[in-house]
Amino acid sequence: MPTAPATPEQTALVQSLFVQHLPALRGFVLSLVSDFSLVDDVVQETFLVVTAKAGNFQRGTNFRAWAWTIARYKVLQTLEKNAPPADRFAPEVLEALSAQETAETWFSDEQIQHLAKCMESLAPKAREAVELRYQQAHRPPEIASRLGWTVESVHVALSRARVFLRDCVTQRMAEANP
């Protein structure tokens, strides 16, 4: 589609919408690339394209759908550049997944709040693994060597921690909203 020149208002509108949708967009991109270190690149590239194409965006139309389409292209491009074919999904898989991602909100403040509490109730070792993975973006082999565990036991600990955190947050939400 040819790019219509954007007025400053259009650019500002599109950028402010982008910022509004940023947390969900980061979640979407992270899910498709699974590699924490690629997320920032994809989101940045998406931001640049969205800005460049601001003139094509119609006020009142679905910004999310538009930006997500651009983000999906950028995921494809980034994966092609950075991941060997064996380490990435084929485009049709990514497309099928994207087509089914229509959630209005990715997560609420309240979930995040409960998550903070639930983190505290993780076993110290599991918590350490979660922090190395999710705060410092290490991969399981690095975490294994730091903690002196096997890679497989790191994975088991992370899987269990995810299940625990999901159940804990869900339960706290249910208790808070009888």
Add this chain to the structure above:
Amino acid sequence: MDQERLQCLLQRYFDQMLTAEERTELAAMLLASSRARDEFWELARWNAVIRQWSEAEWGRREAESLSLRPLPAPVVKSAPSKVVPFPATRRQFWRVGLAAAAAVALLATAASFFPWRSKPATGEEALARVAVLTHSADAVWAEAAAERHNGEVLTPGWLKLKSGAVQIEFTRGARVVLEGPAEMQLLTDNQAFLRSGRLRAQVPDAAHGFTVKSSEFTVVDHGTEFGCDVPLIGAAQVHVFNGLVALHRSQVAERQLRKDQAVQIEKGSVKDIPARREQFLSDEELARREQASVRGRLAAWRSTSRFFSNHPSSLLHLDFEGDPGWSRSIPNRAWRAVPEAPASMVGCQSADGRWLGKGAVQFSRADDRLRLNLTGGYQSMSLVAWVRVDSLPDRPQSLVMADGLGTGDVQWYLSRWGELGFGVHIGKNGDPTGWRYHHSIPLITEEMLGTWLCLASIYDGTTDTVTHYLNGETIGSERIGVRTLLQLETFEIGNWASRPGEQRLAGIVPRGTGDVARNLQGRIDEMAIFSSPLTADEVRHFYQAGQNVATQASAK
């Protein structure tokens, strides 16, 4: 499909541990089954939530380790705290760029939202608050883009007054009446540069050392009261009415001026002249002029505000005129209002509105509220109000909130980041998760606290679109997915009567168990609700009719 196998592969995927064979296996499952894709997104969501929280926590810890205090939210100048809430971590330099770009974007837009805020709002200096504009009489500003309003916080920069007069209170305590035509640059909380114009300064002990510079001289106050007159053409004068000031000129010894002494300075020579108080506008005279000018504004507003009472779709129009007295009720002026169904004041007090003599309601305590009733379901709804926000507590503040969790219930509020929010309950009656809402970008910044703002949110049912306005200007619109009639039934202005438990998942989510307060901290002096989507022109008309600007024609 093997459910257990799918879960196992998904867990491995999110830990980046899939082998090539496992990936092929998972891909086949995802392509074949929409349920598998649902499970993918379910796990993806938790993965992303944990990552989101952890990044935030990482940023918070880093900030702590650098003993940085988090910046108070919200400020339009920085990116909205909601979405870029934490300092960039080491690996996230680009994000700073993005935040900056977003800030630039918001700033660029902000300039058109807040036309009087034309100064570049970057750097430390721009954040320093040095004074407040406390009163004005017939003030006409040299540039429309640099207009200042009563209650506005002033940062270092120029005040260019074409005519009229304003009173400025410096943060350190000095009080200045500046008479136009004048150009004065605020330098610090105790210093100003007077390029031209006339000022009278009252300096309490706490502001000792208050300094007025000009191209010819510098006056340093050592107590109480003096005047400076710097005409565009002709000799500058300094008059001392009380106490003592030191007069400095370049390469000339300091001279002290005492009570009832005055000098004229022309081309470097200084001549004694008689001190004349009456030459300088006093605080009292300014107040008198302000009142006179305000009477004109009030009369003009009264005649235009009838337009909104008589608007065909007017459901509610509160103008807060007339003393509520002992009845503690505010009449609804809308033409089809039920006369015996006014708004009841609970807790809140009457106060001054946009102008002296204009009525308003002050909301300050947790229980302050107006209670009302409005029956009916509406395809569209317009909410407009003149609001003075006095503080930005770290929680949402109610504007108009339906009581319960009924299908179609409407909520209108300011978020904790100063965004304007509009929500509709589209779930089943009582479903706490049934809200659909849209927030504007952050609007209310710290400098806007204490100034009167015209807020409007319009829901157009024919296009399912919410449009927000600030001071007559559109600030964004979005479809929100409402397929129900909107209603208010029993509702509150300035507060939210939610039952315990209910508020937890409503459109505005509290942060902790004790966090249930939703009361507004500020004033409202006009509020109208319509059953049709007002046009942009009508919203602008509402703003222009009530703009808090003295006109040249009035008074004098």
